[in-house]
Amino acid sequence: MSTFPGSPKLLQGTLMTLALPSKKVISTISFQYNPETVSRTLQIQATQNEGGARSEALRLKGAPAQTLKFDLEIDATDDLEKADRTAVKLGIYQQLSALEDLIYPDVEQVKKNISNLGKGMLEVIPTEAPLTLLIWGKQRKLPVRITDFSVTEEAYDINLNPIRAKVSLGLRVLTYDDLPTSHQGSQLFLNYHQNLEKLGRK
Structure with a gap:
């Protein structure tokens, strides 16, 4: 990447939880x-035209179901060369843990559910996860659910801490059809849809 002072700053893709x-x-x-x-x-969300009604042929039930797939590379080489304390002690275990934590329920809620089961409660409500956002440039701030998560650890230090890995992620974009209208994620997707339509119809 260029180090010229006038070169544009590279935006980093981000996963954020709220x-x-x-x-x-x-x-x-x-x-x-x-x-x-x-x-x-x-995947287009068209109405089922089973009866062959011509008036239904162009109707859409809602926004398309969108899925995304990409790979993330994580490497501690530079940090190890700088003798970064976290990298020396843990390799990239902290970064992997941060990503993996996105697909786990909150541990305090798990403890509470276990306690309730021990008290004889027959039904425990599944834990609601925080809202996860994929921020990919200025035009895409999308509410998502992680549907696929796989890790290939490619190198380790002497303590078997991973120091290089590839994380493959599959995400499903959550739309206003998936969430209550008052939900923050629903509003964020509506904003994305409005911006997409504005750009596409210029």
């Missing part, structure tokens, strides 16, 4: 390296 309804930021994970490619698939 506690609702307070909107307090729980975690911010900026990608060490932006993925070279992002695969996006959009």
Whole structure:
């Protein structure tokens, strides 16, 4: 990357989690390296035209179901060369833990559920996860759910801490059809939709 003083600053892709309804930021994970490619698939949400009614042929039930797939590279080499304390002690275990934590329920809620089960409660309500956002440039701030998560650890230090890895992520974009209208994620997707339409119809 150019170090020329006038060169534009490279934006880093980010995964962010928010506690609702307070909107307090729980975690911010900026990608060490932006993925070279992002695969996006959009499944059209058309009405079922089983009866053959011509008036239904062009109707849409809502926004398309969008999925994204990309790989993240995490490497501690530079930090190890600088003798960074966290890298020397843990390698990239902290970065991997931050990503993996996105797909786990809150541990305090898990403890509470276990306690309730021990007291004879027959039904425990599944824990609601924080709102996860994918921030990819200025035009895309999307509420998402992680649907696929795989890690290939490629190198380790002498203590078997991973020092280089590839994380493959699959995300499903959450729309106003998935969330209550008052939900922050619903409003964020509506903003994205409005901006997309504005840009597409210029």
